[in-house]
Amino acid sequence: MTIDVASLRVRPLDPEIDAELANFEDGVRRYLAGEIEDDAFRVFRLSQGIYGQRQGGYNQMVRVRVPHGKLEADHLEMIAHVVDSYSRGWAHFTTRQNIQFHFVQLQEVGEVLRLLASVGLTSREACGDTVRNVAGCHLAGACPFEVLDISAWAQATNDWFIRNPINQRMPRKFKINFSGCATDCGQAMFNDVGVIAVSRPLADGTVEPGFRVFIAGGLGANPHPAQALEEFTPRSELLATIEATLRVFDHYGNRDNKIRARMKWLVDTMGIEELRERILKERRFLIASATYPGGVPEIVEALGDAPAGADGEISGAPGVQVSLNGANGFAAWDLANVVRGRANGKVSAYAHARLGDVTSDQLRGLADLQREFAVELRVTNRQNIVIRELKEDQLPALHERLVELDMAAPGAELVRDVVSCPGADTCNLAVTQSRGLAADIDRALDEAGLANVNGVRINISGCTNSCGQHHTADIGFFGLERRTNDRTAPGYQMLLGGHVGAMEIAFGEKATKLPAKAASDAVVRVVGRYASEREAGELFQDWLARSGGATEIGKTLCDLGEFPTPDERPDFYVDFDETGPYQKSIGDSECAT
16 A cells, blocks of 8 residues: 555755755756766765666665664655655665665656655665764663663764765775674674773772774675774763774775775784774874864763663573474564563564565554554664564564564574575676575475574675675575586575674684575575584584584585586576576676675
């Protein structure tokens, strides 16, 4: 059902936003008239969060910023209207808590941006060489383990840098993530700046909450772990520390070679000690700036950052494994998808968005649910929705509503919850249909009775660039072209053992190369073996180490790595969701992550 825009809760545009969008619309007009060259227009378009698709022509992807994943009912209803009217009837949650949708025609993008702005949403700087959407732990303010509620801090950081003049033409994109505790659900450890709330003891016996700031992390084809800038950063110095880091990157980042332009490469060129020294020196003198961002931001003072607190009975929380054996329906969902432990008795629950996709009807249903239950919604970095501020007695009714919306699958954030980049469906750089593989793994795990195994995360990228964050997953895949039997065929490199947590990160190691159509069988074998061999409470990475590591496990999958002949299995030479023979097709990069 399409709702007329007149029924949506829109508000007049801020004059500055109106002028910004008018400038964009004029740029589109001039480009279509041949007055702006392609390269210049690409930069102009990307800074507004509009990304070209592999289909070419005027097909565009619109990426909407959602700082720390927080969504309002008005946002959801407007996105539903937009995807029905201008896209394909569904949107996609990303691993950086954005919402994006595809096949919007360039001529109509200005209308879409105005509609989004009317409910307070923007795509500004969601792409391009800018500070991207500021991500944060989706359980912030509801997590029983947190040191600080990072919600207002992430919002303050987003508000400070968006449209900030120092952020408009950097050497490369710049990503900032927040976590409220060492569990690091916000995934701070592989970003340009990762902020984790910590505390330090004081002489009087009390503790001071603050942050540990990590710098120069990144994924892509050459992943780098983020490294600590200093032991402790006081709350009053956090924004200044982030800006100093950004300024150093702007000064010294590589502007001649995009492949080596991310901040992580500065560790290679100048060394971590010199990089730290330059950042701390920049911060020391930043007080002379006319726009010095020191002190605790007003929004943090207004909203507060006190931790949620635990009530002693914690279930479903980060790092706590659950078992669904014998449970089904509401009981299984309650075990797998509900987080308890907040001192005021409220709980949070996950709504599952398969492959991160959500239809317009689901968006409207979530908006209705948010108003009816008086709850808060946030996008997770595993492409789901977490429903917060719930009361215990609301859970049965909530589950019924999620069943109606087809979003009640137990195990959101667990093994059945495969994360994938958009892949060759729309991305210029992807060489495989990663979304198709993700769906096939879901099918294979379900048929093998392994869909509810806990403690395993699976991530897939359609190329080496790690948009699907394959390096950080227990089981990761990245797409590659295989040549066999005088044909080209879709394939994947399987990685094992990636994980993030406890202010540490380990990147997955290569196990084996596989035909795309054999990858799901490999997952079933590995997950099945882990489920049968693990000791009580044993994590996947510990089981993997005990079993000989990625290389040894890879040897047990060698038979799956062989390609049958085209006559024996012609489907091995056709990618998922395709009808014709596989062909590797790569376009110009537009920085799709």
